[in-house]
Amino acid sequence: MTITKLGHCCLLIDVDGTRILTDPGLFTTEEQETLEDLDLLLITHEHTDHLHVESLKKVLAKNPNARVVTNTAVGKILRAEGITFDVIEHSQSTSIGSISIDGFGNEHAEIYGEYGRVQNTGFLIADRLFVPGDAFTVPGKPVEILALPVAGPWMKVKEAIDYALAVKSKLAFPVHDGMLTSFGSAHSAPEKFLGEAGIQFIIPKIGQPTEFKP
Secondary structure, eight states: OEEEEEETTEEEEEETTEEEEEOOOGGGHHHHTTOOSOOEEEOOOOSTTTOOHHHHHHHHHHOTTOEEEEOHHHHHHHHHTTOOOEEOOTTOEEEETTEEEEEEOOOOOOSBTTBTOOOOOEEEETTTEEEOOSSOOOOSSOOSEEEEEOOSTTOOHHHHHHHHHHHTOSEEEEESOTTOSOOTHHHHHHHHHHHHTTOEEOOOOTTOOEEOOO
């Protein structure tokens, strides 16, 4: 599995030649709109930093055979735009070729009361990589690689560290940091404390593939 972080929560994942894109949002429009040969797009929730509809249309124009998988709430938005999709939610599964996609969780983490509280579905890809979206969902399966949210209006760095410790992945790397002008403790604190707990914390370079061997 090769993972290229395009920025924020937009990841290009290659599993034995199958190309998967996650959360094509507003922070990565330029990067995602150049991609070709995509097989699958996964969208965790409807907030614009994870789903930029106009950019998604451009991605799909270049990748007309790509399948879109998301939840019911996002599906309503896509249906209104004439975009075809499949629904996968908590405790549901699908596959693309031999690659499994499992859904976990149903709700965005709290920002303030019900503000911003939308449906959120995390995806476990190929029984290895977990992409949680904006939630602290601990999936009911072992996780080897965690795309760890490290910043945002719905979380503190302490919660990021505690979440990774609860998931107990072997590896983690930071996501949901596209709004930061300086990464600071959002990267350094997880690197320190997760490392002490035996979880390898990797900081990928934007746009450069990182290979994760089994």
